[in-house]
Amino acid sequence: xxxxxxxxxxxxxxxxxxxxxxxxxxxxxxxxxxxxxxxxxxxxxxxxxxxxxxxxxxxxxxxxxxxxx
Numbered sequence: 605x606x607x608x609x610x611x612x613x614x615x616x617x618x619x620x621x622x623x624x625x626x627x628x629x630x631x632x633x634x635x636x637x638x639x640x641x642x643x644x645x646x647x648x649x650x651x652x653x654x655x656x657x658x659x660x661x662x663x664x665x666x667x668x669x670x671x672x673x
Contacts, residue, residue: 611623611624614651614653616653616654617653619653621651621653621673626649626651626658626673627647627649629658629671630647630649630658630660630662630671631644631647633660633669633671634647634662639662643663644662644663645663646661646662646663646664647660647661647662648660648661648664649661651673656672656673657670657671657672657673658670658671658672658673
């Protein structure tokens with residue numbers, strides 16, 4: 605069976621966010637902090653559309669940091 609292509613879009617008040625864009629931005633934050641891509645085993649993202657902020661958890665370690673969308 606062939607792999608299923610999946611896309612997730614979040615729409616809120618006329619703005620559309622693509623799930624893969626959130627992941628890409630989070631990975632860039634990981635790398636810009638001096639970490640290696642191979643050391644990233646999990647990403648959990650919590651997007652709050654009413655605030656335009658995306659909070660992240662890398663490798664199960666919570667952070668109070670966020671990026672704006």
